[in-house]
Each structure stands twice: as structure tokens, then as C-alpha cells.
Amino acid sequence: MLHLIPFLTVYCCVLAAVFGACMASFLNCMAWRVVHGESVLRGRSHCDACGHVLGARDLVPIVSYLASGGRCRYCGAKLSSRHVWGEVIGAAVFVSLLLHYDISLRLLEAWLLASVLLACSFADLEGYIIPDRFLAAGLVLFIASLFFAPAPLGRLADGLLGGFGVALGLLAVVTVLDTRMGREAMGGGELKLLFVTGLFFGWKGNLFCLILACIFGIVFGLLAAGRGGEKGAPIPWGPSIALGAWVTALAGETVYINGVPLTDAQIAQRDIPLPDMPEIESRFTVVPRLTRYRVEKMYGAITVTNGAGDEIAPEEDAGDGVTRYALPLPRYSVSITAPSDVTVTLCGAVLTPDDAQSSDRGILRGLEDYTGDQAFDTVRWSFDDLYSLPDVQAAAADGTALSPLVGKNGQIMFFHPNNASLQSAVEGTVRYFFNRYIDYSSQSFRGNLALTREEVYDEEIEMDSAVRASMRRYYGLLDCILWTTDLYRYIQESTDAMIWASATSVNYDELTFTDFSFVGANCFVCTVRYKADFTANSWQEQKNYNMQNAYELVFVCPNGGAWYAAAMDAVTE
Secondary structure, eight states: OGGGSHHHHHHHHHHHHHHHHHHHHHHHHHHHHHHTTOOSSSSOOBOTTTOOBOOGGGOSTTHHHHHTTTBOTTTOOBOOTHHHHHHHHHHHHHHHHHHHHOSSHHHHHHHHHHHHHHHHHHHHHHHSOOOHHHHHHHHHHHHHHHTTOSSHHHHHHHHHHHHHHHHHHHHHHHHHHHHHHSSOSSOHHHHHHHHHHHHHHHHHHHHHHHHHHHHHHHHHHHHHHHTTOOTTOOOOOHHHHHHHHHHHHHHOOSEEETTEEOOGGGEEEEEEEOTTOOGGGGGSSSOOEEEEEOOOSOOSOOOEEETTOOBOOBOOOOSSSOOOBOOOOOOEEEEEEEETTSEEEETTEEOOGGGOSEEEOGGGTTOHHHHTTOOOOEEEEEEEEESSOOOEEEEOTTSOBOOOEEOTTSEEEOOOOOOHHHHHHHHHHHHHHHHHHHHHHTSOOOOOTTSOHHHHHOTTSOOOHHHHHHHHHHHHHHTTBOTTSHHHHHHHTTHHHHTTOOEEEEEEEEEEEEEEEEEETTEEEEEEEEEEEEEEEETTEEEEEEEEEEEEEEEEOGGGSOOEEEEEEEEOO
């Protein structure tokens, strides 16, 4: 699933590249110390020529080599290019394995095996030896992998056959060549290394690895001879075997029968459409596909697993003598809301009005006199049973990328990009209205609707202080709202409901205003989010509460005068 999320893919690849380069740098240093008889655990990294201890700026993979021009900062000695090329190769190996195996236990196994092979290669290049301790690490890794294998006995049998079969066969060939040539054609370390790779790849994979290693070894030998290398000089076969193992790992499959990986030779059909795929998914940039394998002459119980080791149950027998297995792919759902002039893409597919479940004026309904001819409808899309992990992107009409607001119910919402100049001009008005809305809605109504606005604000008229305060909250809120709107009528009819409100004090922890956008010459929308602590009476006792919510607000300016609230709608975050 990694490739279905572009940002996650890039992020993980960058981390894998950095990790691979650092690991290669460490392994190169460790191999040099082993070859030269130095302690692996004691002592700090130093220049091979002058022995000067290296500082932190000298140990950054690739960057340090390039910054110093490939020379020691202390003595000026030229550094071996193997250092930087090893780090580059380490980064490439780790990234390629990540893209092949995705994030799984198989990836961890592949990275650890790659580390063993890199260490063996560095040691072989440095001193024409492959230390037994590195090979032992590979053996331990294989034994540990058996505990996580779905069919450990099957993998052990295939691994031993791949290790002994290929290594012993090559030993016989090398013995004949040594006799004919009168010198050693291949060292014992390389044979033991092939035994280790055989444990992981089986006999077919290890034979493929050996063929590749021979090809790479011949190419490297010819290149060395062409550059004036010493005639008859030994050839380090460790890097060729490691390179062959890398290619073999990338060519392997992630489907297993009884612990043995399936190969390309067993593929009967590729790119099979997934069943019941929604029409919208066929337009995605990357569409998941199935692969059909055919395996004949299998006896006994059969266990099918994926690369993560999860067992796959067989489908119902179709009656043709063929047992079918389907990967247990997850299914996804997504709901999206956005203004009609916003371009929304789902996994690279542009959503159109024909894909929408609904389209209406939404919160702007009834305000056509102020929004003008602009069709800022609210469009809603909903898709179920997707095989692809939803990747939703949106952009405004001018190309500005929009950030989504995701609600608790999974609803993905987009708003127009924020207009900074508009926000600066009207935020005070919006804040004034919203503060009065909170003051009114959080406290019980104890007023008298028979009292007029003039009477409430006339200090010479005697009345109960609680009544006066309640009526001032009521009229103060109405004064901020356009009198011809449903919002105005809603507040007028809300007094009975407000009797049950019981807040005694409200303290704002956070109050933010964003997403200011014109939807007409005399109309704008914005979003307000707040967090508030308040104390309320509940069954004759006071309790403390925390309130968090968001609202989308609409303001209009009739006749070029002041701004008034015209609509508000709760946003579930």
C-alpha cells in the first residue's frame, strides 16, 4: 500500500536512503577494522593515512566526502572512492528493497541480509577475505527468520537445498578449475557466502544469484584489466555475489506456498481487475491489480501466505478442480465536501458533478441577493468499497492547494483559501458577533420578551438585574444578525430552549478565525474554532466542562452599510 500514498512513499524513501547510507558507512568502517585487526567496539573513527580522529563533520555519509573533495581535512591524503560509492550503493539498496517489499517483516529481513552482504563485500574489497563472523551473522539471521516463517520446515528444507546444493556444486567446479589452472579460482569465503544466500533464496533463487554473480565478476574483471590492473591479480567475488543477491531479491515474489516463494515462471495471468471495483477507482492513477499463479503436482496440505506471513484462506471451489486464493485486501470509504469551484482529486482522479451525491447552496441558501451570480454550491461526494487507500487533494480556482478539515465521522471538508486582507478588515466584527453568541447560548434565559430594547437599555427603569442581563444578551446578539434571515428567526425562537442552559462562567482557551473568503461583493464566509472551559450548575452542584467546536459563518453587508451575520452552521471536527 506504500505506493498508493505519494507523500508517504517519498518520505519513507528519504528515510531509507539516509539509513542505508549510514549503515553502509558503518559497515565499511567495521569491515576495514576486522581486516586490519583493529577492535570493532573500541576506538573512534580515524583517517586511514594519518590516523587523526575524525570529527562529526567528517562522518556525514556522502556529504562529507564531497565537501572535502575526497581528501582528508587533516593530512590531505586522498580518500578511497569506495567510501562514497559504498554509501551511495547502500542508500540505493535500502530504497529499492523498501519499494519492493513495502513496510513488512520481509523488508526487515531483506535489510539485515543486505547489511551482511555489504559487510562481506567491503571486507573482500579491502583484504580479499570474507570474515566468518559476517557469515555467522547471516546464518543467525536465517535461523531467526524461521520463527516468523508461516511454514518454517518447508523454508528450512528449501534453504538447505539452496545452500548445500549450489555451494557444493560450485565447489566441485572450482576444484577442477584449480587443478587445471594451477591456482585458486575462488576462495572458500565466497563458497560459504553462496551457502548463506542459498538459505534465503532456495536452490532456484541461489542458482540465479550464482549466474548473475559470474556475469558481474567477469565484467568487473574485464574493467579492472582495461584500467591496467595487475595480471593474475585475485578477483574479489564477494561484491559480485552481493550484487547478484540484490537483483535476485528484487526479482522475487511475495506470495508463498508452504514457505517457498512463487516465481515468475508460475504466473499464469497478470493485471487481473479486482472484483466489484467501483467505477471511480478505474480512473485512479494507480489501480490495484491481481496476479494469478498456477502450481501443479502439489501433494499434502497446502498453506498459502503473503509476504507478511499472513495465511490466505482459499475461496469456494469453482468446480473446475482449481483452488483459488484471493488476497484479503482491505476496503475503504470516503466522504468529501467542498465548494463547487474547488477542484477535488481522489487518488489522482478529478471528481466531477456527475460523481457527486448532492449539490446545493448549503449554508448560502436564501442569500442569492448578496452572493451575486457566483455559483458557490456545496458539493458532496461519497464512495464506498474502494480497494485503494483514499488520497484526497483539492485546489482553489487560482491553483492554491487547500488543506482538508477532517471531522470525527471521517468527513473530509474543504473551504476557500483564506483572504488575509478580508480577515484583517472584518475579524473584529466576526469576533464581536461570536462572543455574543457564546454569551447568549451558554447561559440560561431569564428575560421577559415583553420588554423592548429601549426599556432594557434604559437604566432609569427598575427591573431585576438577572432579567436585564439576560435581555441584553438576547438583544445584543440580535443586533448582530440580519433581520430577514433564518438565523435571526432561530434566535428569536430559542428563548425557551435557553432556559436549560446553566453556565455560570466561560473562559476561552482558544478562539481562532480562518478561511475568510468572498462569495459575492457583499457577502463573505469564514470559519471559527474555539475551545472553552465553563462552569455549570448540574443537579444543585457545580461542574467544570470543556467545550470544543467549530462553525462556518456567513456575513452580508446590505446597502453598503455594516456587516451582519446571515447564517451559521456547525462543523463536526
